[in-house]
């Protein structure tokens with residue numbers, strides 16, 4: 001028996017990159033997976049087909065999770081299709097890097113709303129059914145940058161540090177109903193998000209990583225699957241770095 005048999009998981013921003021790897025693994029472990037995207041419909045439909053071909057269950061739901069009504073609609077669509085929600089993976093994210101003196105207000109706002117407000121929007125929407133069923137797992141994808149900071153990423157680092165404060169606070173609010181809230185801080189993972197960075201940044205990340213390599217979406221997905229698993233039922237309010245040792249707290 002797979003550890004997530006019969007469970008229902010929403011993965012935000014699952015059309016590619018880390019989110020797609022998470023959706024694949026949760027489905028392989030037996031969860032019915034809701035693949036959320038904002039714009040990449042074709043990739044999401046292809047991923048759902050791949051999961052179904054492998055014997056899993058998946059549903060594609062378009063929603064811009066930075067918009068409160070759309071996040072609520074994502075949760076509503078999940079409940080209509082599957083009747084419950086056990087796992088929420090707040091993964092959707094973006095960057096608009098610049099030094100603060102050059103950073104436009106629109107770039108600050110876009111990153112904060114996409115990365116942080118979306119976590120409020122989706123978490124709040126899933127909490128009603130989770131509190132009622134007295135179980136649930138909320139897993140937030142933060143970043144090592146939220147722990148260490150990074151020049152040129154004040155907006156991104158603030159959003160990711162905000163997710164950590166949110167995670168710990170919500171864990172305290174909902175623990176009595178057996179809903180756990182944890183965060184994962186990935187290191188450098190080659191995806192569309194990081195492909196804009198120069199090769200020099202990639203080599204620098206490898207040099208600073210004790211395990212001597214970049215991560216993969218699967219590395220992050222394994223940690224998500226652990227937090228979602230029955231074995232993690234006594235863990236809440238934690239931030240797990242999955243970064244090859246890049247940042248040690």
Ligand code: NAP
Pocket residue numbers: 012013014015016017018019036037038039040041063064065066090091092093094114141142143144185186187188189190191192193194
């Ligand atoms: P990615 O390949 O760019 O994927 C981002 C995903 O988020 C896409 O599926 C995108 O879908 C979706 N998305 C963006 N805005 C959205 C919105 N408003 N509503 C719904 N979906 C939205 O990025 P990634 O590297 O996999 O990153 C995933 C998460 O990991 C992010 O939170 C990121 O900050 C975090 N992270 C990444 C790294 C890394 O090195 N890659 C390191 C640390 C943390 P659409 O194309 O449809 O918009």
